[in-house]
Amino acid sequence: MESSDHPGADTVYERARRVMPNISLGTVYRNLKQLSETGKIREIRLSGGGNRYDKTLEVHAHFHCKACGKVTDVETGSVTAPAETGKLETVDIMFGGVCKDCLQTEKTVGRAEEKQ
Numbered sequence: 564m565e566s567s568d569h570p571g572a573d574t575v576y577e578r579a580r581r582v583m584p585n586i587s588l589g590t591v592y593r594n595l596k597q598l599s600e601t602g603k604i605r606e607i608r609l610s611g612g613g614n615r616y617d618k619t620l621e622v623h624a625h626f627h628c629k630a631c632g633k634v635t636d637v638e639t640g641s642v643t644a645p646a647e648t649g650k651l652e653t654v655d656i657m658f659g660g661v662c663k664d665c666l667q668t669e670k671t672v673g674r675a676e677e678k679q
C-alpha cells in the first residue's frame with residue numbers, strides 16, 4: 564500500500580518477502596485480487612499481458628514504457644464520457660511509448676536496450 568509506483572504481483576511478492584519471509588506467491592495473488600475486488604487498490608491490465616497494481620484510486624491515466632516496462636501516472640485533468648453512454652464507473656487510459664528515462668539512456672548509450 565505504500566508503494567507509489569505500479570508494481571506487478573512478482574514485485575509485490577519480493578517486497579512482502581522482506582517483511583514476511585514465509586509468505587507464498589499464492590497468498591500475494593489472493594490478497595491482491597481481494598484488494599482490487601473490494602476497491603482498495605486498482606488493477607491495471609497491460610496490453611502486452613500481466614497486471615500492475617495501483618494504490619491511487621482517483622481517475623488518472625497511465626503511461627506504459629515499452630522499453631523498461633515502467634508504468635507511470637499521467638495527469639489528464641477530468642475525463643468525461645457523453646451522458647448518453649450511461650453511468651460512468653471506471654476510466655482506463657493507457658498511453659504507450661518510451662519513457663523519459665529510456666529516451667535519455669537511448670541518447671547517451673546510443674541504443675535502447677531490450678530489458679523485458
Ligand SMILES: [Zn+2]
Pocket residue numbers: 628629630631632633661662663664665
Ligand atoms: Zn522506460
Ligand SMILES: [Zn+2]
Pocket residue numbers: 569617619623624625635636
Ligand atoms: Zn496510477
